[in-house]
Amino acid sequence: MTDPAIELKGISKSFGPVQANKDISIRVMPGTIHGIIGENGAGKSTLMSILYGFYKADSGEIWIDGSETQIPDSQAAIAAGIGMVFQHFKLVENFTVLENVILGAEDSGLLKPSLTRARKALLDLAQEYGLNVDPDARIDEIGVGMQQRVEILKALYREAQILILDEPTGVLTPAEADQLFRILHRLREEGKTIILITHKLREIMEATDQVSVMRRGEMVATRTTSQTNPEELAELMVGRKVLLRVDKVPAQPGAKILEIKGLRVRDDKGVERVKGIDLNVRAGEILGIAGVAGNGQSELMEVLGGMRAGSGEVLLNGQPLELIGANGRAIRDKGIAHVPEDRQREGLIMDFHAWENVAFGYHHDEKYSRGLLMDNAALRADTEAKIEKFGIRPPNGWLSAKNFSGGNQQKIVVAREIERNPDLLLVGQPTRGVDIGAIEFIHKQIVALRDAGKAVLLVSVELEEIFSLSDRIAVMFDGHIMGERLPDRTDEKELGLLMAGVAGEAA
Amino acid sequence: MDKMPRWADVVLIPLISILLAAVLSALVILAIGENPIAALKLMVQGSLGSTYGWGYTLYYATSFMFTGLAVAVAYHARMFNIGGEGQAMVGGLGVALVLLFIPFPHWTLALVVAIAAAALFGAAWAAIPAYLQAARGSHVVITTIMFNFIAAAFLNYMLVNTLRPQGAMDPATERFSPNVHLPTLHEMLVPFGINFSKAAPANFSLVVAIIACVLVWVLIWRTKLGYEIRAYGHSESGALYAGISPFKIIMIAMLISGALAGCMAINNVMGEAERLVLNATENAGFIGIAVALMGRNHPFGVFLAAILFGFLYQGGAELALWTSIPRELITVIQALVILFTGALDNMVRMPLEKLFLAMRRRGA
Numbered sequence: 072m073t074d075p076a077i078e079l080k081g082i083s084k085s086f087g088p089v090q091a092n093k094d095i096s097i098r099v100m101p102g103t104i105h106g107i108i109g110e111n112g113a114g115k116s117t118l119m120s121i122l123y124g125f126y127k128a129d130s131g132e133i134w135i136d137g138s139e140t141q142i143p144d145s146q147a148a149i150a151a152g153i154g155m156v157f158q159h160f161k162l163v164e165n166f167t168v169l170e171n172v173i174l175g176a177e178d179s180g181l182l183k184p185s186l187t188r189a190r191k192a193l194l195d196l197a198q199e200y201g202l203n204v205d206p207d208a209r210i211d212e213i214g215v216g217m218q219q220r221v222e223i224l225k226a227l228y229r230e231a232q233i234l235i236l237d238e239p240t241g242v243l244t245p246a247e248a249d250q251l252f253r254i255l256h257r258l259r260e261e262g263k264t265i266i267l268i269t270h271k272l273r274e275i276m277e278a279t280d281q282v283s284v285m286r287r288g289e290m291v292a293t294r295t296t297s298q299t300n301p302e303e304l305a306e307l308m309v310g311r312k313v314l315l316r317v318d319k320v321p322a323q324p325g326a327k328i329l330e331i332k333g334l335r336v337r338d339d340k341g342v343e344r345v346k347g348i349d350l351n352v353r354a355g356e357i358l359g360i361a362g363v364a365g366n367g368q369s370e371l372m373e374v375l376g377g378m379r380a381g382s383g384e385v386l387l388n389g390q391p392l393e394l395i396g397a398n399g400r401a402i403r404d405k406g407i408a409h410v411p412e413d414r415q416r417e418g419l420i421m422d423f424h425a426w427e428n429v430a431f432g433y434h435h436d437e438k439y440s441r442g443l444l445m446d447n448a449a450l451r452a453d454t455e456a457k458i459e460k461f462g463i464r465p466p467n468g469w470l471s472a473k474n475f476s477g478g479n480q481q482k483i484v485v486a487r488e489i490e491r492n493p494d495l496l497l498v499g500q501p502t503r504g505v506d507i508g509a510i511e512f513i514h515k516q517i518v519a520l521r522d523a524g525k526a527v528l529l530v531s532v533e534l535e536e537i538f539s540l541s542d543r544i545a546v547m548f549d550g551h552i553m554g555e556r557l558p559d560r561t562d563e564k565e566l567g568l569l570m571a572g573v574a575g576e577a578a
Numbered sequence: 579m580d581k582m583p584r585w586a587d588v589v590l591i592p593l594i595s596i597l598l599a600a601v602l603s604a605l606v607i608l609a610i611g612e613n614p615i616a617a618l619k620l621m622v623q624g625s626l627g628s629t630y631g632w633g634y635t636l637y638y639a640t641s642f643m644f645t646g647l648a649v650a651v652a653y654h655a656r657m658f659n660i661g662g663e664g665q666a667m668v669g670g671l672g673v674a675l676v677l678l679f680i681p682f683p684h685w686t687l688a689l690v691v692a693i694a695a696a697a698l699f700g701a702a703w704a705a706i707p708a709y710l711q712a713a714r715g716s717h718v719v720i721t722t723i724m725f726n727f728i729a730a731a732f733l734n735y736m737l738v739n740t741l742r743p744q745g746a747m748d749p750a751t752e753r754f755s756p757n758v759h760l761p762t763l764h765e766m767l768v769p770f771g772i773n774f775s776k777a778a779p780a781n782f783s784l785v786v787a788i789i790a791c792v793l794v795w796v797l798i799w800r801t802k803l804g805y806e807i808r809a810y811g812h813s814e815s816g817a818l819y820a821g822i823s824p825f826k827i828i829m830i831a832m833l834i835s836g837a838l839a840g841c842m843a844i845n846n847v848m849g850e851a852e853r854l855v856l857n858a859t860e861n862a863g864f865i866g867i868a869v870a871l872m873g874r875n876h877p878f879g880v881f882l883a884a885i886l887f888g889f890l891y892q893g894g895a896e897l898a899l900w901t902s903i904p905r906e907l908i909t910v911i912q913a914l915v916i917l918f919t920g921a922l923d924n925m926v927r928m929p930l931e932k933l934f935l936a937m938r939r940r941g942a
Contacts, residue, residue, distance in 0.1 A: 087935050378818045399821025409819070417819040420812045427805070432820035434805050443801050 074137030076101040076233055076264040077122070082131030084117055091117040093288045095131070099233075099281070104255060104265045106275040106296070109285030110308055110506035111477045115268050118285070119235055123155045124148040135233075154226025158238040160218050162210045168221050169193065169206040172228050189228065196227050200257050215363075216247035223254070234258065235266045240274060244363050245534065245567035252278045272301040273535070284308055309508045317514045320522070322542035325354035327389075328495050328526035329375075334383035334394075336370040344370040345381065346550035352495065357517065357527040359541030359558075361534060362570055367550040368530040369412055372499045375528070376409040377402035378417075388494060399432055408488035410481075412499030412530070418484040421473040425463070426454035428472050429487055457486040462512065478509030485513050495526045502536060514540060534563055548572040582934045588879065592872055594926050595918040596886070602918075603911040612903050624896025625889045633763055633778015634895070638862075639888030640780065640845045641666075643787040645866025646873060646880040647794050648700075648839035652718075653875045654798055655831035656811040661707060661722025662839040663863025664729030665700040669840025670847040671733060672699030674741065674854035677754040688758035692848050693786065693841060700840015701833040703729060708832030712825045718832065726863070737856055750855040760849045781849035787884075790838065791877040797834070798877070807831050839863060865891075868912070871920040890915065 075098040084092040091114045099105045109115050120126045122133065124142040133140050135151050142148050148155070162171050169189055178185045190206055197203050204213075204220050213221075219239060226234055236255075240248040255265055255278060267279060275282050276296060283293040284307040292307050305313050329352040336345035344367040352358045362368050373379035375392075377399040385392040387405055402409070409432075411417040419428050430439040430450050438453070440446050454468035461482045463475070472480055481501065488496065498517060502510040517540060521527050531537050537544055538558050546553045546569035553569040604614035625631045645662040652659035659665075672695035682688035707721035737749040763780040767773075798804040810817040810827040817824060846858050865887055872886070873879025894908025918926070 087931075088938060376819065377821060398823060399819055401821065403821065411819050413815070416813055416815045418816075420809050420816050422812050423809070431809065431816070434802055434820075440802055443803065445800060445802055445805055447800070 073101060075099055075134070076136060077266075078134040079118075079122070080132040080134065082118065082121060082128045082133075084121060084126060084128050090288050092121070092128070095285075095288075095290045097283055097290055097293070099264055099266060101136075101232075101264050102259055102262050103280040104259055104267055104278055106267045106269065106279035106282040107285060108269060108272070108275050108282060108304060108308060110270065110508075111504045112287075112506070113285040113308070114288040115285055116237065117288075119155070119237060119266070119268060122148065123153060123235065149229050149231070152230065152232035154223075154229060154231025154234050156219065156222040156226060156234065156236045156239060158241060160222055162218060162221060164211040165209060167207050167209050168204050168213070168224075171210060171221055172206075172225050174225075176229055192228055193224060196224060199261065200227070200254060202227075202254060214247075215242045216244075216250065219243070219251065220254070231263075233264045233266070235268070237268045238270070239267070240269070240271065241532075242364055244570050245563055246571055248274070271535075272304055275304065276301060286310060305507055309506070311508070313507050313511055317511075317518060317539045319518045322356045322521065324356040324542070325524060327351050328354050328387065329528065330384075330386040330389075332384040332386075334371070334374065334381055334385060336367070336374050336379060336381040338370055344550050345374070347383070348547075348550070348552045350545060350552065352526040352528050354494075354526050355521055355524045356542040357521050357529055357540050359529045359531065359537040359544045360547050361537045361544055361566055362530075362532070362547035364532050366547050366570075368547050369499070371547075372409070372412065372497050372528075372530055375402070375407065375495075375497050376411065377407075400435065403432060403491075406494035407497060408491045408493035408495070409497040410484050410488050410499060410501055412503070414477075414480050414484050415473075419472040419480055422471055424469055424471060425458075425475070425483055426451045426468040428483055429454045429457060429468075431487065433487070433491070457483070457490065461486040461516075476506065477504040478506040481505050481513060482509060485516055489516055489520055492523075493525065495528065496520055497528050499530045500532065501529070502531075502533070534566060537566075538563075546570055582931055586930065586934065588874065588876075591923070591926050591930065592879075592883075592919055594930070595872075595923070596915060598926070599911070599914040599918040602914050606907065606910060607903065610903070610907070612901060617897060617901065617903060620896055620900055621889075621893030624900075625892035628775065629773070630775035630778050631892060631896075633775045633780040634892040635885070635888040636763065636780040636784055637778065637845070637850065637888070638891040639884040640784045640787045640849075641842050641859075641862040642865050642869045642884035642887050643791060643881060644842035644845065645839050645863050646869030646884050647790055647866075647877060648835045648837075649866050649870035650873065650875040650877065650880055651794060651798070651807075651838060652831055652835035653870060654804075654811045655807045655827050656814075657708075657711070657828065657831055657835070658719050659704065659722055659832060659835045659839075660719060660864070660867055661704060661725050661836070662842075662866045663859055663861065664722070664726035665703045665836045665839035666842040666859045666863050667726075667729045667733050668703040669696040669700035670843035670854050670858050671736060672696050672840065673843040673847045674751050674754075677758050677848060678741075678751060681755070682758050685758050685760055689760065689782070689786075689844065689848070692758075692844050696840040696843040697837035698840070700843075701837040703840070704832045704836025705829075708829050708836075711832070712828035730857075733854075734856065737854065741854065748855075751853045753853045754848070758848065759852065760844075762849075779850040781845065783845035783849045786841070786844060788881070790841065791881050794838070795877040803830065839866070865912075868916040868920065871916065886915075887912070 077099040079095055079097045082092050082095040095118060107115050121128045124144040124147050133142055140151050142151060169186055173185045173189045193206050202220050202224055204217055210218060239251060259265060269275060279296045281293060282296050284291050284304060286308055331348060331350040333347050334345055335343060335347050338344045360368055370379060374381040374394060377397040381394045385394060415421055433439060439450055451468055458466045458468060463479050463482045501513050517527060529540055541558055543555060544558055545555045546566055548570060549572060553574060607614040607617050625635045645666060648662045649659055673692045676691050676695040677688060703725060707718050707725055710716040710721050711718045741751045742749055743752045760782045764774045764776045806822045807827055809820060810822055810824060814824055842862060847854050869880055869883040869887055873883035890912050897903050897908060898905035
């Protein structure tokens with residue numbers, strides 16, 4: 072029997088009192104795609120960082136191709152034939168593809184020989200694996216899917232035999248993701264070993280041969296992918312049975328709550344990101360906006376949330392909304408609540424206690440203040456109530472927001488915004504980086520708000536989420552609405568085309 | 579979960595840092611051929627050994643409290659106001675103008691008006707850098723330090739050309755009226771039967787400074803404005819989300835900061851000199867940065883750090899007076915304290931955090 076390409080034996084790693092990895096053992100056979108799945112904070116990234124030499128394990132051994140190997144730093148990892156494709160690409164934007172590929176792997180002080188050698192190597196790699204990229208294109212001129220290929224090429228150029236991909240599809244359209252999987256399969260056929268880290272069950276089922284499940288720092292199970300199913304994996308990840316689909320009754324749309332006509336928005340650099348869109352959301356319905364990240368959804372939400380100026384017409388309950396000089400406070404007073412896309416930079420102040428965050432944005436409210444002073448006692452009492460009602464763990468309002476898990480942070484934000492009982496709820500990426508258990512809960516809360524006759528505008532890059540929550544789906548591409556669809560009359564393929572900017576028949 | 583108990587963060591780390599600075603200072607004193615133990619004795623004796631020494635220590639500490647608070651308030655809004663020196667100078671001008679030109683019947687009334695004038699002038703001097711930051715994005719670190727030079731030149735002009743009494747050689751204003759004399763610590767403590775040194779300059783401003791500490795604490799941790807200032811300081815995008823105007827917060831935080839720095843003038847101008855002299859601030863504006871740094875931008879920390887720096891200032895003056903240790907060495911010692919408590923904070927913090935974690939794990 073052949074030796075495993077990678078074998079980890081009893082890896083443990085603690086950060087202070089938090090044990091991120093507990094006695095983890097895993098065998099990855101050569102020429103396979105091995106998935107590692109787990110919720111945020113389960114310890115996947117820590118484990119891979121140990122393998123790539125970013126962290127040193129407290130105890131345990133790493134065996135590569137049957138011999139024990141020390142990996143003190145990433146140089147050693149590269150020397151051992153390990154390549155890593157990070158979730159956030161590490162590319163120099165104003166360098167060409169070729170320059171990025173040789174960066175850090177130059178042969179000598181002079182660039183010319185390296186560039187010549189790399190150009191030839193890239194051509195060979197392109198032929199071997201179907202990884203076609205223009206070597207002279209600048210990184211900021213090519214799409215995200217291409218940039219990811221460059222990352223893979225970088226690893227292959229350094230003669231990686233083992234490729235680790237961390238959440239590789241987060242920024243890709245469904246079609247780009249399919250392409251990526253085709254490349255991975257090709258790499259496997261050529262004998263490479265691939266570790267795919269993800270939290271998406273669908274990708275595990277589609278792409279992997281073996282799958283290992285992590286939960287709270289432990290490796291709880293390894294399965295052969297063809298002999299398991301999403302339900303079992305989800306249960307292993309969470310530790311209890313979970314509902315993967317949201318139960319909801321058909322929507323009963325009422326009056327128009329939000330009307331958007333010809334809205335245009337520019338980003339901080341002055342680039343127009345929303346290019347004249349029309350939308351409306353009715354009471355009692357959830358309008359989901361699908362699209363690949365960076366196609367204007369964020370700017371749309373920021374305008375409606377009072378964080379950014381725009382031009383055009385927006386009506387809330389028939390009343391025009393100021394698009395210039397509006398601010399979050401005025402927006403909230405009008406009955407709009409906002410669960411922002413980035414809870415760590417926007418929705419919460421990470422260094423504030425949970426109880427201070429409970430009033431964030433509503434701190435002028437009579438409920439939370441007495442004259443010029445904050446009513447801290449009221450804040451704390453309110454926090455206790457929300458912890459109880461929303462099952463926020465650990466149930467301690469004195470902890471700083473940063474000490475809660477992603478899911479519980481999001482629960483704090485959702486609790487704050489939904490409890491306002493707004494006419495319109497803006498929700499951006501409600502479950503990004505949120506564990507499955509909390510996703511289920513947050514989805515239920517959003518649907519409950521809809522059932523109470525409120526309007527919900529949802530932006531998500533997760534198609535699954537769009538499908539399970541939305542009563543209507545609008546697809547955004549390059550600042551335009553490409554079309555509207557009903558979830559039961561469309562499929563991922565059609566939406567994927569729209570998301571890639573291929574216009575379907577008129578909406 | 580925090581890595582260390584709070585008391586370790588607030589008390590232990592500064593103490594260790596001071597200790598390290600003291601050890602290094604001792605080595606420096608040894609190196610120039612003096613006895614560090616004798617020097618320390620002299621410093622303690624000179625600054626804490628008599629009511630005279632205490633009087634000076636507390637006088638300096640009063641000034642440092644105001645300028646330290648000024649830096650701390652701005653810091654909570656993530657502004658680094660290093661213009662305390664200039665703001666305190668201009669605050670002094672405000673105090674001098676009202677005390678020279680308004681005939682006050684009693685010092686209490688004079689004090690209230692002087693505080694208002696000091697705060698107003700100090701805030702006004704901070705307002706321009708604040709506006710440039712808020713509206714144009716010009717960094718306050720650059721602008722406030724430039725405004726220190728402008729303030730010095732401006733004051734020089736005012737004292738030499740406008741406020742100097744006719745015939746006087748000294749670039750200083752006339753003495754203020756005896757009516758506006760602030761009670762010294764001696765005068766304040768006599769009713770209690772305590773005989774505090776008559777010669778020491780500590781005065782009623784100390785009480786004002788302590789009240790300012792309490793008010794700043796209330797402002798930062800109890801008011802809506804403080805909440806907004808802290809929120810903005812932690813995350814600008816978060817503030818934007820919550821409908822907190824960055825422009826408003828930058829302006830208000832800097833104005834409060836400038837006002838606090840300006841208020842230092844009631845100590846040195848109204849309380850001590852009783853006239854406005856050239857270079858009245860004596861670098862207290864800059865010491866305020868170190869005080870805030872060491873006090874972790876908490877009003878109580880600022881209070882303690884101000885007293886420590888008061889001790890260093892007064893002890894240093896004594897050293898220069900009685901030994902051949904040059905006055906510059908005191909600056910070296912102060913710099914070491916700043917270096918260890920500020921810049922090298924992590925050097926003490928990291929091993930200590932590890933130690934506490936190890937202890938906790940063994941305990942758990």
